[in-house]
Amino acid sequence: xxxxxRTALHWRDLLLExxxxxxxxxxxxxxxxxxxxxMKPLSQLLVFATVFSKVLPLNIENYTTFVFTGVLAWSWFxxxxxxxxxxxxxxRELVRRPGFPVFLLPVLTIVSQGVHFxxxxxxxxxxxxxxxxxxxxxxxxxxxxxxxxxxxxLGVCYLAAAAHVYFRDVEHLVGxxxxxxxxxxxxxxxxxxxxxxxxxxxxxxxxxxLLECYRSxxxxxxxxxxxxxxKLLVVSVPLVAIGAWVxxxxxxxxxxxx
Numbered sequence: 001x002x003x004x005x006r007t008a009l010h011w012r013d014l015l016l017e018x019x020x021x022x023x024x025x026x027x028x029x030x031x032x033x034x035x036x037x038x039m040k041p042l043s044q045l046l047v048f049a050t051v052f053s054k055v056l057p058l059n060i061e062n063y064t065t066f067v068f069t070g071v072l073a074w075s076w077f078x079x080x081x082x083x084x085x086x087x088x089x090x091x092r093e094l095v096r097r098p099g100f101p102v103f104l105l106p107v108l109t110i111v112s113q114g115v116h117f118x119x120x121x122x123x124x125x126x127x128x129x130x131x132x133x134x135x136x137x138x139x140x141x142x143x144x145x146x147x148x149x150x151x152x153x154l155g156v157c158y159l160a161a162a163a164h165v166y167f168r169d170v171e172h173l174v175g176x177x178x179x180x181x182x183x184x185x186x187x188x189x190x191x192x193x194x195x196x197x198x199x200x201x202x203x204x205x206x207x208x209x210l211l212e213c214y215r216s217x218x219x220x221x222x223x224x225x226x227x228x229x230x231k232l233l234v235v236s237v238p239l240v241a242i243g244a245w246v247x248x249x250x251x252x253x254x255x256x257x258x
Contacts, residue, residue: 015104015111022112038120044071048188058189062131062219068124069214070187076117077153077207078178083109084157085164085174088254095254102251103244106157110150128218138217141224145213148232152206155239158247165250165257186211206235 048067052058060066087105094100128135164170184201186192191202191212202208209232213224 014101015108018104018108019112019115022108038116038123041068041071041075041120042123044075052188060190065124065128065131065218066215067188068127069218070185070211072117072120072124073149073211073214074182074185074187074207076113077149078182079116080110080113080153081157081160082171082174082178083113085160085171087157087161088165089168102254103158103247106154106161106247110153110157114150124218132219132221134221135217136221138221138223141213142217144229145210145217145224148213148229148236149210151236151240152210152232155236155241155243158240158243162243162247162250165254181207206232 045064045068048071049064052060052067053063084106087109088095088102091105094105095102125135160170160174164174185205185207186202191208192199194203209228212228213232216222216224
C-alpha cells in the first residue's frame with residue numbers, strides 16, 4: 001500500500017471518528033437520541049400536509065410523499081450549509097493542531113447531517129409505497145442522486161466555510177439565503193411552469209433539478225431524466241473543484257485569522 005492510499009484511509013477513519021464524536025456529543029443524555037433528527041422533517045411534513053391538503057389545497061397528487069421528498073432533501077442541504085459555515089471557526093483547537101486535515105471539517109458536517117437524512121429515508125420509502133406502490137427498478141438510481149446532492153452541497157459549503165473565517169457576517173447571510181431558498185425552491189409546491197414569468201426559479205435552480213430526480217424515483221417510479229442528471233453533474237463537479245481550491249488556497253491563513 002502506497003503513501004497516498006494510507007493517507008486516504010487515515011482521513012477516512014478520522015472522518016468516521018469525528019462523525020461519531022459529533023453525533024455522540026449532540027445527543028448526549030437525550031432520551032430519544034437520534035430520534036430527534038426525525039422530529040423537524042416530520043413536524044414540517046405534518047404542517048405542510050395539513051395546510052396544503054386540507055386548508056389551502058394545492059391539488060397535488062400524492063402530496064404527502066411529494067412534500068416529504070422536498071422537505072427531507074432540503075433539510076439535509078440547509079442544515080449542512082448552516083453548520084458548515086461555522087465549521088472552521090467553531091473548531092479552533094482542531095484547526096490549530098499541526099497536520100490536521102482542515103478540509104475535512106465541511107465534509108464532516110455534511111456526512112453528520114447525512115446520517116439524519118439516511119435515517120429518515122425508510123420513512124419516505126414507506127410513505128411512497130403506501131401512496132404510489134413500490135418504486136421498482138428506479139430505486140437503484142437513488143444512491144447516484146444522493147451523491148449528486150452531496151457534491152452540490154460540498155461545493156457551496158467549502159465556499160461558505162472559507163468566507164466565514166474572514167467575514168463573520170457570512171453566517172447571518174447564509175441564514176437569510178437558506179430561508180429565501182426554501183421558498184423559491186419547489187419544496188412544497190409544484191415546479192413553476194416554463195411559460196411563467198418566474199420560471200427561471202425552477203429552470204435555473206440546481207436544487208429544483210435535484211428534487212425532480214428524487215420525485216421521479218419516489219413518485220414517478222422512473223429513472224431520473226438523463227439531461228437533468230447531466231446538468232447537475234455539470235454544475236456540481238466544477239463547484240466542488242472551485243470550492244475545494246478556494247478553501248485550500250485560503251486555509252493556510254486560518255490559524256492567523258482565528
